[in-house]
Amino acid sequence: xxxxxxxxxxxxxxxxxxxxxxxxxxxxxxxxxxxxxxxxxxxxxxxxxxxxxxxxxxxxxxxxxxxxxxxxxxxxxxxxxxxxxxxxxxxxxxxxxxxxxxxxxxxxxxxxxxxxxxxxxx
Amino acid sequence: xxxxxxxxxxxxxxxxxxxxxxxxxxxxxxxxxxxxxxxxxxxxxxxxxxxxxxxxxxxxxxxxxxxxxxxxxxxxxxxxxxxxxxxxxxxxxxxxxxxxxxxxxxxxxxxxxxxxxxxxxxxxxxxxxxxxxxxxxxxxxxxxxxxxxxxxxxxxxxxxxxxxxxxxxxxxxxxxxxxxxxxxxxxx
Numbered sequence: 001x002x003x004x005x006x007x008x009x010x011x012x013x014x015x016x017x018x019x020x021x022x023x024x025x026x027x028x029x030x031x032x033x034x035x036x037x038x039x040x041x042x043x044x045x046x047x048x049x050x051x052x053x054x055x056x057x058x059x060x061x062x063x064x065x066x067x068x069x070x071x072x073x074x075x076x077x078x079x080x081x082x083x084x085x086x087x088x089x090x091x092x093x094x095x096x097x098x099x100x101x102x103x104x105x106x107x108x109x110x111x112x113x114x115x116x117x118x119x120x121x122x
Numbered sequence: 123x124x125x126x127x128x129x130x131x132x133x134x135x136x137x138x139x140x141x142x143x144x145x146x147x148x149x150x151x152x153x154x155x156x157x158x159x160x161x162x163x164x165x166x167x168x169x170x171x172x173x174x175x176x177x178x179x180x181x182x183x184x185x186x187x188x189x190x191x192x193x194x195x196x197x198x199x200x201x202x203x204x205x206x207x208x209x210x211x212x213x214x215x216x217x218x219x220x221x222x223x224x225x226x227x228x229x230x231x232x233x234x235x236x237x238x239x240x241x242x243x244x245x246x247x248x249x250x251x252x253x254x255x256x257x258x259x260x261x262x263x264x265x266x267x268x269x270x271x272x273x274x275x276x277x278x279x280x281x282x283x284x285x286x287x288x289x290x291x292x293x294x295x296x297x298x299x300x301x302x303x304x305x306x307x308x309x310x
Contacts, residue, residue, distance in 0.1 A: 021256070021257065021260070023257075023264070023267065025256055026253045026256060026257055026267050026270075029249045029252055029253050029256075030249065030253070030270045030274070032249070033245055033246055033249040033274060036245045037242055037245065037246075040238065040241055040242065040245075044238045060194070062194075062197075062198030062201075063193055063194060063197050063198055063201075064201060066193055066197065066237050066238070067193065067194075069238065070189070070193060070238075070241050073241060073245075074241075074245070077245055095264075095266035095267060095270070096266050099266055099269060099270045099273070102270065102274075103273060106242075106246075106274070106277055109242065110239065110242070110277075110280075110281075113235060113238040113239045114235060115230065115231050115234045115235050116231070
């Protein structure tokens with residue numbers, strides 16, 4: 001994350017500055033959503049591929065592993081959001097790169113929840 | 123005319139919260155576009171902007187209510203385990219689907235995808251609402267920020283579409299019914 005922060009930071013395009021408020025808070029929210037989406041996909045696939053992981057995610061028996069997968073992904077999303085917001089709240093960043101990374105993580109997250117893709121990994 | 127409690131709650135989950143959320147999507151795109159098209163001339167205190175904030179916050183709340191009611195109320199009924207020796211599986215939708223090779227795919231593909239992909243929606247829509255509220259009319263001046271919230275709104279729409287379509291079709295083949303019955307209308 002440190003390396004990623006450095007690579008996405010730098011002198012922002014004047015167009016990136018949103019009024020008097022730095023765009024860092026928005027960038028943190030966008031990237032954290034990508035991270036949370038990827039976590040959802042990874043947890044879904046891991047829980048399906050490895051029974052021991054699936055059992056670990058079974059934190060509320062009536063809903064089964066879905067309870068842990070969704071709770072874990074929401075936890076990762078909120079934690080990432082908090083950490084990135086604290087780090088970037090006063091900064092102006094190049095949003096284009098952050099958007100690309102967030103979209104890529106979102107797409108990977110979608111793919112990792114798609115059953116035929118998970119079947120391929122079995 | 124009667125309806126079971128499980129039918130009613132499943133209906134609320136899908137047709138109440140979920141469908142309402144789907145219907146709201148075109149409005150969300152309109153809200154974001156209208157803010158952008160205004161060129162940032164609306165002050166953050168304007169009635170338009172207050173309405174837009176309320177709209178996106180309501181969508182986010184609906185998304186959370188939909189996935190939480192689905193995961194923690196309806197889904198446990200769907201995946202209930204039948205006692206040994208049960209032959210009538212109508213109260214056990216997952217087992218009912220899996221008992222027939224012609225319907226097993228509705229669970230193995232449909233429900234397995236639906237139950238997970240639906241969680242993208244509240245995460246994305248919460249971000250969209252928070253970013254919109256944080257930056258307000260200034261989003262009109264920033265293409266990248268606007269692109270991000272439009273992109274994630276579209277992704278949330280896709281996830282909701284998958285969930286809604288599979289939810290409706292699965293409920294056709296194996297409805298989550300049971301529990302106390304509510305009489306809606308008596309016999310004439």
